[in-house]
Amino acid sequence: MNFERKVSRLIQRKEITRNIRLAVSLVIVAVLVAVAPADRSDAAARYVFLFIGDGMGAVQRNAAEMYLAGMRDAMGETSEREYQLLMNGLPVSGSAGTDSLSGITDSAASGTAIATGKKAVNGAIAMDPKTGERFDSIATLAHRRGMKVGIVTSSFLQDATPAVFYGHAPKRTEHRSLAAQLSDSGFEYFAGGGFRNRPKKDRSGMTPADVARSKGYRVTESSDGLESLVPGEKSIAMHPGLSSGMMPWAIDEKPGPSLADFVRKGIDLLNSESGFFMMVEGGKIDLACHANDAASAVREVLDFDNALGVAMSFHREHPDDTLIVVTSDHETGGMSISMTPGECSAFYGILSRQKRSHQAFEGMVSRLTGSGLENGIARGAEFFGARLTATEALRDAWKMSMTDKEGRPSKSKVYKRLYGPYDPFTMACMREMNASAGVRWETFYHTGVNVPVSAIGREAETFAGYYENTGIFDRLAAAMSLR
Numbered sequence: 433m434n435f436e437r438k439v440s441r442l443i444q445r446k447e448i449t450r451n452i453r454l455a456v457s458l459v460i461v462a463v464l465v466a467v468a469p470a471d472r473s474d475a476a477a478r479y480v481f482l483f484i485g486d487g488m489g490a491v492q493r494n495a496a497e498m499y500l501a502g503m504r505d506a507m508g509e510t511s512e513r514e515y516q517l518l519m520n521g522l523p524v525s526g527s528a529g530t531d532s533l534s535g536i537t538d539s540a541a542s543g544t545a546i547a548t549g550k551k552a553v554n555g556a557i558a559m560d561p562k563t564g565e566r567f568d569s570i571a572t573l574a575h576r577r578g579m580k581v582g583i584v585t586s587s588f589l590q591d592a593t594p595a596v597f598y599g600h601a602p603k604r605t606e607h608r609s610l611a612a613q614l615s616d617s618g619f620e621y622f623a624g625g626g627f628r629n630r631p632k633k634d635r636s637g638m639t640p641a642d643v644a645r646s647k648g649y650r651v652t653e654s655s656d657g658l659e660s661l662v663p664g665e666k667s668i669a670m671h672p673g674l675s676s677g678m679m680p681w682a683i684d685e686k687p688g689p690s691l692a693d694f695v696r697k698g699i700d701l702l703n704s705e706s707g708f709f710m711m712v713e714g715g716k717i718d719l720a721c722h723a724n725d726a727a728s729a730v731r732e733v734l735d736f737d738n739a740l741g742v743a744m745s746f747h748r749e750h751p752d753d754t755l756i757v758v759t760s761d762h763e764t765g766g767m768s769i770s771m772t773p774g775e776c777s778a779f780y781g782i783l784s785r786q787k788r789s790h791q792a793f794e795g796m797v798s799r800l801t802g803s804g805l806e807n808g809i810a811r812g813a814e815f816f817g818a819r820l821t822a823t824e825a826l827r828d829a830w831k832m833s834m835t836d837k838e839g840r841p842s843k844s845k846v847y848k849r850l851y852g853p854y855d856p857f858t859m860a861c862m863r864e865m866n867a868s869a870g871v872r873w874e875t876f877y878h879t880g881v882n883v884p885v886s887a888i889g890r891e892a893e894t895f896a897g898y899y900e901n902t903g904i905f906d907r908l909a910a911a912m913s914l915r
Contacts, residue, residue, distance in 0.1 A: 476913035477755035477890035478707035480574070481743040482904075483519070484546065485736050486539060486593055487718030489763030490884050493520055495726065495871070496733035498773065502780020517733075518740050519758045524892045526885035528901045530762045536880045539592035539718070540604040542761035542901055547571065547596040547711075549905030557595050557610065561602035570905055571597040573914045574709040575619060580702040582621035584694045586735070587715025588628040588677025589614060589668075593761060597711055608632075611640035615647040618666070621701050623694040625715070626653065626670035628677040644668055658689055663701050669694060681716060681789040682735035683728045691739040699746055707753075709912070712739055720789070721764035723854055724873040726866050727786035729767075747889055755890045755911050759904060760883040766874025775870070782869040785817020790862060794855040797833050805830045812861040820864060829860035852876035 485492070500516035515521035532541030534554040544552040544559075548567035552560065559566045571581045585594045590610040595601070599613035607628045614622065627640040641651045652658060653670035661667045671679045673686045680686040689697075695712055702708035714736030720729035740758060747754040771779050793815050800808055805822060808830050813820045820826065832840055832847075833856045840856075841847050851859045853876070866873065885904065887895040891911035895904075909915040 477911045478753040479703075479746065479750055479755070480707075480709045480908065480912060481754075481756045482546075482570075482709070482711045482908065483714070483736070483740055483743070483756070483758040484543075484593055484711065485714040485717050485733065485758070485760045486587070487721045487762065487764030487878070488714065488733060488736070488760040488883070489767065489879075489881055491767045491769060492717065492721065492729055492733055492763070493517060493884065495767070495769055495779075496730050496737065498769070498771070498776045498779050499730045499783060500734070500780075501773070502776035502778070503784070505777045506780060506784075517737050518744055519737055519886050522756070522758065522886035522888045522892075524887040524896050526887070526895045527882045527898045528759060528885050528904060529882055529899070530901055531880055536878055537762050538604075538878065539761050540596065543593040543596040545901040546759070546761065546904045549902045549909070551900075551902060555602075555604050557592065557599055557601040557604055557606075558597075559600040559602065566600045569597045570908050570912075570914070571619065571709055571711065572617075573909065574707075574912060575617075577912075577914060578706045579912075580621070580704060580706065580708040581617075581619040582623070582698040582702050582708065582710040583619060584621075584691065584698055584710065584739075585624045585713040585715050586679040586691055586732070587713060587719075588625040588674075589622055590628050590677075591625070591715060593713045593715060594622075594625075594711070608640070612643060615640075615644045615649065621667050621669075621698050621710075622649075623658075623667070623669040623698060624671060624691060624713075625679055626668075626674045626677045641668070655689055658693070658697055661697060661701060663704075667701060669697065678716065681720075681728055681731070681791065683731040683786070683789050684792060691735050692742050695739045695742045699742070710743075712736075712743075714739070718764050721767060721873075722852075722876055723790045723862075724765055724852075724859065724866065724876065725790040725862060726767070726869065726871045727783040728789045729765075730783060744888075751889065753890060755887070755892060755908075757885065757887045757892075757895060757904065757908065759885040759901075761901070763879045763881045763883060765876065766879045768872045768874070769870050770872065771870035779869050782818075782865065786815070786865065787817070788815070790854070790858055793861070794858045797855050797857050801834060803834075808833075808857060812857070816861055816865045818861070818865040818868065820861060823864075825863070826857070826860050829856040832856035833858075 497516040530537050533551050538554040541552045541554045547569040550567045575581045583594050590607040592604045595610045598617040599610045649666045649668050651668045654672050658669045672688045673680045717732040743756050809820045885895050894907045
């Protein structure tokens with residue numbers, strides 16, 4: 433501090449009077465206070481969004497970007513863009529390791545690592561099942577600080593990724609306990625999916641929604657109900673078209689709010705001087721990749737990116753106080769693409785012909801029992817928009833689909849490799865369509881590859897480089913001055 437030393441020497445000079453020395457000393461104090469670093473709470477990110485694309489690796493992001501590029505070509509848009517996806521255009525890029533204490537992670541362990549900064553065994557929700565130790569999540573810490581908290585997901589509310597932010601359980605399947613913990617959390621906003629076992633009543637005769645209402649939550653599952661929610665009340669806003677507690681597939685285009693709509697409403701409800709933390713999960717990216725459904729996976733990523741667009745608009749209004757982080761808990765399916773960027777039009781042309789999810793086609797196949805292969809191929813070609821012929825793979829798959837499940841060799845390695853836990857004919861049709869688009873899948877399950885991390889806003893630069901997924905919690909906590 434040269435300035436300090438110079439002034440000190442002046443103070444020490446004999447010709448300076450006592451009053452002058454006092455005056456100069458006061459100036460020094462004033463200057464030091466002015467240039468001192470601000471208190472951490474003043475420098476903290478006030479509005480924080482954590483976007484988690486469940487099962488979304490780098491290839492899934494690139495596939496969605498290629499799809500958008502092909503769509504633009506098909507529509508005749510000629511302006512050049514460096515990035516198609518918002519998440520791929522964020523200024524800070526990093527990479528996170530995903531292994532759990534069990535090896536290749538599941539969503540419970542990876543979610544725990546991201547939310548709490550603690551590695552866990554697969555299946556555990558924010559705790560150590562052996563010791564019983566419970567881990568506080570970044571959402572819980574933020575809430576204790578006085579920030580409002582929102583949890584938005586396209587999956588069901590007790591699913592592993594949302595649950596690690598508000599609950600604790602030795603097993604991720606303890607849905608009733610997690611529903612009760614959700615109601616006890618006091619978090620201001622839950623939205624998107626609903627309760628997995630919502631029709632079931634506990635011993636007191638109450639459903640999970642009833643329990644939530646008894647704890648002061650307003651529960652709605654309509655578009656009008658979503659719009660009627662107001663700040664100051666605790667809210668649970670569910671999509672009206674839930675299936676097993678999950679939002680409809682983006683590719684199926686059923687009426688009702690989108691993930692982006694739930695994020696937009698969440699901002700309206702949570703925005704305050706105390707700030708907020710919002711976790712947004714694209715939960716059905718994972719399900720599409722488990723089923724090796726490339727077209728549905730791409731549409732889920734795009735839906736997730738649209739939700740990110742809402743947060744980006746908020747960031748533009750509050751650039752100095754907002755932090756947005758986009759990542760994944762793990763990659764699913766071992767997806768790869770052999771087409772080049774110059775073949776985006778063909779990539780889009782093939783995948784866009786599929787108008788509904790694999791789940792919808794499985795339901796169709798189940799109603800074709802007793803029908804002939806020709807009818808099955810005709811239905812498949814119409815559904816997937818693909819040129820299907822009676823190949824040996826399709827014939828074998830058709831026979832399996834027309835056989836009662838009890839009579840299928842579902843435990844054999846060959847069967848598991850070809851069809852996994854899904855309908856054989858559906859998988860065979862999608863495999864041919866995927867291949868024509870240059871898409872390959874290695875598995876029906878999770879992989880151990882690193883996942884991308886992208887960020888923008890307050891303290892975003894700390895998310896650059898490589899770190900374990902626990903480092904996401906560490907960086908969030910530091911940016912929010914929670915530790």
